Amino acid sequence: MTSSQLFLVRVPVSPVWVSPRSPGAVDGPVTLDVPDHSAWLAALDASGPDADRLSLHGRLDTELVEGEPFWVDEQTDDGWSHGYAAWQPSAKDERGYPGWVRTAHLQVAERQEVPPPASPRIVPRPEVFIQRAQEFAGTKYLWGGSAPDAVDCSSLVHNAARWLGIVVPRDADDQADALPSVPINDVEPGDLYFFAHPGKRIHHVGIVTAPQRMLHAPETGAVVVEESLPPERTTTLVAAARIPGLMR
Numbered sequence: 001m002t003s004s005q006l007f008l009v010r011v012p013v014s015p016v017w018v019s020p021r022s023p024g025a026v027d028g029p030v031t032l033d034v035p036d037h038s039a040w041l042a043a044l045d046a047s048g049p050d051a052d053r054l055s056l057h058g059r060l061d062t063e064l065v066e067g068e069p070f071w072v073d074e075q076t077d078d079g080w081s082h083g084y085a086a087w088q089p090s091a092k093d094e095r096g097y098p099g100w101v102r103t104a105h106l107q108v109a110e111r112q113e114v115p116p117p118a119s120p121r122i123v124p125r126p127e128v129f130i131q132r133a134q135e136f137a138g139t140k141y142l143w144g145g146s147a148p149d150a151v152d153c154s155s156l157v158h159n160a161a162r163w164l165g166i167v168v169p170r171d172a173d174d175q176a177d178a179l180p181s182v183p184i185n186d187v188e189p190g191d192l193y194f195f196a197h198p199g200k201r202i203h204h205v206g207i208v209t210a211p212q213r214m215l216h217a218p219e220t221g222a223v224v225v226e227e228s229l230p231p232e233r234t235t236t237l238v239a240a241a242r243i244p245g246l247m248r
Contacts, residue, residue, distance in 0.1 A: 004073045004083070004095070006114065007106035009064045013037040013147040014106075016099035020080040022059040026052050033104035037147060041140075050221045053142060060144035061099045062088060062155070062170055069114045070106060071095055079103050086114045087162065088146075088170040091177070097170050119165030126190025126246045133160035133207050133215050136224045141217045146170075153205050153217045156224060157192060160207070166245040172205040179241035187211060187240045188248070193229075194239040206233075208240070 015030055017023060023031050026047075030040035044052040064070060064085055072083040081103045084096035092098050122128055133156055142150035146159060154172040161168045169175045176194045187193070187208045195204040206216030212234075215226040229237065 004071045006086075006109040006112045007070050007072050007081070007083070008109045009066050009068045009070060009101075009105060010107040011035055011105045012066050014064045014101050015060055015144070016062045016064060016085060016097065016101055018059055018061055018099060020076065020078070020100050022100070024055070024059075026055075031102055033102070035102075035105065038149065041142070041150060044142075053220050056143040062097050062144050063146040063150070064101065064105075065147060067118075069109065070101065072106070075103055081106060085170070087117055087167060088158065089167065089174065089178070090170055091174050117162050117165055117167060119163065122164065124164040124166060124246055126188065126248060129160055129164060129190050129243070129246055130207060130209060130215065132163050133157070133224075134226070136160075136217070137215075137226065139217070139224045141220055141222050141224070143220060151217050151224065156215075156217045157205055157207060161243055161245075164245070166243060168243060173202040175205055176202045176239055176241060179243060182240050182242050184237065184240045185211075188242075190243065190246050190248075192241045192243070193233075193237055194241065195233060195236040196238045197236055202239070204233075204236075 026043050029036040069086040070083050072081045074082040080100050082100050084098050086096040088097040090097040145151050146155035158170050169178050191208040193206045193214050194202045196202045206214030209215050213228050217224045
């Protein structure tokens, strides 16, 4: 393949891996030509308290859902495609979030133009954004997860916004860099809180539901929850931002 070609995801969920060598034995259900995402999540949990979910660090970057556009610039003989998730902006590449997916999970797009994300005929207000994110309440955290049954902190934000037709970066640090900042003391519901340790990059994001209260996907072993900021979050709260496109 000498130039990029636009494909669409043809399966319900397709993981985007760091490399073709990233999947292990436990990931078998989701690397099949017809992947079983639910069986994969069950396999990750079968070995005990979150060891296999933690192992996704450095292996899984994000996920694609059915109909999502993916630019492909390389395909291998053993069934892998390298490319860029066009709806998932990333500082890693201007074309979108880069990574590897199973070629069998893709089909060539009839039109070689990235379509806009489908959105309901709803005014994109902050309360609607929060309501959409609240639909993930109780969903178990998955590093790199970006599916109806698996999210991480930044994909919760990304997917709730994208459902309204608003595309924001996929990762928390990119969200903090790209979105207009607001003073922490001036946040309103629907704004974002960002967290970092001293001298480090942003590592976590949550959706403000009230001052000092947020909806978020905390970490491996936890589920999406709305809560007041616990002490470990209060001490690492470093910034806040507002999503353009949410009408106030």
